[in-house]
Amino acid sequence: MQLSLRNMILSLCEGIPLQNLLLLSAIILILAHYLKRRRIRNLNYPPGPPGLPILGNFLQMDFQKPQVTMQKFVRKYGNILCMHVGSQTFITVTGLPMIKEVLVNQGDVFIERPQIPLHLHIVKRFGDFSEMIGLIMSNGQLWKQQRRFALMTLRNFGLGKKTLEDRIRMEAKYLIEAIREEKGQPFDPHYVINNAVSNIICSVTFGNRFEYHDSQFRELLKSMDDVMKLLVRWECQLFNIFPSVMKFLPGPHQKLFRELKKLESFVEDVIKQHKENLNSEEPQDFIDAYLKELSKDNIHSSFNEKNLVYCTLDLFFAGTETTSTTLRWGLLYMALYPEIQGKIQDEIDKVIGQSRQPTMADKENMPYTNAAIHEVQRMGDIVPFNVPRMAMVDTIVAGYHVPKGTMLSTNLTALHRDPKEWATPETFNPEHFLENGQFKKRESFLPFSIGKRACLGEQLARAELFLFFTSLLQKFTFQPPPNTQLSLDVQCGTTMSPFPYKICAIPREM
Template sequence: MISVGGLVAAVWRALHLRSLLLGAIVFLLLANFFKKRLPKNYPPGPPSVPFFGNFFQLGLKEPHLTLQKYVKKYGNLFSMEFSAWPTVIVTGLPLIKEVLVHQGHHAADRPLAPIRERTFKRNGLIMSNGQEWKEQRRFTLTTLRNFGLGKRSLEERIQEEAHHLIQAMEEEKGQPFNPHLKINNAVSNIICSITFGERFEYQDDQFQEMLKLLDDVIRLEMSLWCHFYNTFPRIMEYIPGTHHTLFKKWEKLKSFISRMIENHKRDWNPDDTRDFIDAYLREMQKHDGNATSSFHEENLIFSALDLFIAGTETTSTTLRWALLYMALHPEIQEKVQAEIDRVIGQSRQLSTAARELMPYTNAVIHEVQRMGNIIPLNVPRVLTVDTTVAGYQLPKGTMIVTNLTALHRDPKEWATPDTFNPDHFLENGQFKKREAFLPFSTGKRVCLGEQLAKSELFIFFTSLLQKFTFKPPDNEELSLEFRMGITISPVQHRICAVPRA
């Protein structure tokens, strides 16, 4: 039998545990309340849950689309919380220009979510801020120009890679295949030739593994476990889940970059700069002994990794959307091919010089970017000082999310916003630039690879349609369903690349 003393002790332990838990909950709620003390004139928004913010209202499947109902309710400037981070959603071209251009100096930094801090710290080109970001961006832009950005030499690399991609697709003999890794490999080879000084064969197993790792991290960062990590990083370190899988995959990608750097060091000649890594090693040598310099090996690893990721994922995903739209809109594909045949023919090599002579093809590529919507809410910024926008007070530390989805589907800007329509970029048969078209963002942190991406999209797309007609496989339906990740990509599918007569 249990003694009275033992029973009392057991009851006390239970009550004591409950008191501790209740005290902890009250403490966390109070901490959350005081942390959230915001100006009286702060933008309105939907109510949020402590710690989780508005996560459960947005969900994981299509948060960028769910968000639009709140635009209708609260207007073009409203507040939410992402992983308990005070956030303001900015919609409409005038307000987007206001925060990213006119007051861009207030919103030039990136917010550092726990999962980003765990993987990138504050290094590289994408996640660095302040003076370090300025130094890294300036150096990278100069180096990219030195290695052909905007020059004929780089265009020749893209043309050569387009030829390799065509050969790889010809091997499929018009039968259904998944174009994902072939396109990834081709696009990645351009930035790899600049960063690492080499391209990789499509049969290279090690490089194929790197491309699969890249696809995995793009997908996993939007998982439920990663959202939990951003909310409770210290707790989630001890809880199993896909966030740990993500960290392991990031480490493998970093190891790949590190091996490339070590290989360069073995035969490095400061007087013969072959690629980005060589140029960075030379810059590190200039700053050797300067403890405050941002040019160190860890930054080299992350800058090279940023170039590899950004130079692969966005353009290759856009090209996958492009081929999918062509297969779903054969009448548009025929018009593109007719323009290619008229301006270039079926055997001459494509160059960016032909873009001015091919307004319809250029319009189609832009419409793919508009409809593909691969970075639907832009890359977020964070305010470095208290800022007033549209009469609202936004305190320092507020995260700024610019609503590119609404901008690119705004019925005031686009005649048929939800329909694939190249006429959006045409006027009297000529290509028409649109101010409300911002796939590369705008302002101080506009995508530094914009010029490269435009050249790649034009040469790869026109070269492929010069040689093939893209069709759905027999008895298979293609759809525009998407997969959420860091980017929005088509779901896995097969397509037929039928050689043109």
């Protein structure tokens, strides 16, 4: 049937001049776009900016400052707005009530991740997969099995226990020594902080840490940085509209695939080494535990070696990037707000002193330091729109029709800068998290998201942020280099990070 229809169309087109065919195609596209827009109005979709045929709102998006562009749309169209890119429809919700509605009240409706063409192409290159694998972008039973196993294994290897806290404290010592080697001179803290934070998740997943001067691991961290930046390039986003064409064209998306291949190859080599030295009775890390699970030979299980590669990569990315970026924002804010840095150091000196390392037990007695860390997360705006979700069925949000398959993003930037929620929303101010001198939790603070797909590593990240940040300010005062103006400009990637900067870490003399 399809073949005969194709032949019929070809025979009808024979003899028609090319310019007439192009004109006809343009008319059909415009008509289809008009009918789609009328259908959207009839079905009571959320409001949003008008778009073009095929491209939709692609050309209206600013991939360098997406959070700025989105706030303009929010002011014009309201707290729920609808946009289109190619065949994909997505909505963005703004404000705490709306975010709680979609992620908590309708959490089971919006529990899935969208099957994005770029991501699907990445996994299909290395196996016959019809949907996403791993921890972050997988769905259904596969996601449930992998998340349950990852949580159980992370807990077995110390998550929430003193053993993992001790690893963080030990790594903090290595980090302090590495920074001390700079002798107060200007240096870029990017890779040394990346390495320190990554070593915690690496010790759990791979069973070992990596030295800060390890050139191979530094190259791996650079590949990870490149991937995070490349994913939001317009060429990679265009891949989601024209995947069958873009996969053959040169551009940043091809570099993305190459960098991901490097990371995959590294993890595959580590897995190979683990298989050669496996002690199935006493797993030493996440990979060992996963290989032990594979040996159970459950044909209905989602456990396989490719899933092991992607689960490990997901843990590696998630366990490194956001916490490392937050700490780099933290040092930058300390250098720019020396009076706040001084208050934190006064609290450190009073509660901990200089003779011992910080512990998680100190956190309860250090409300100002805890508030400052939360304020770094709020102002840093690390993941402005959360990880996307997708509607599993047709639903209603704020009176608007949201069809099955619609992509959902939650506007955390607006939430964390809402003047109704924060006294000085555009200013770094730890007092936002203090009340009568005590730390105050804020319902409108959601850097780890909420609901069933909230951040898997929230507990680990909170421990790392407190122990690394407090340890660094215990030993150093961070200052701008002489005659240098530090900037809070944002570098857009999958996370919002500061542009590379140099800073001076002045050893504190008590």
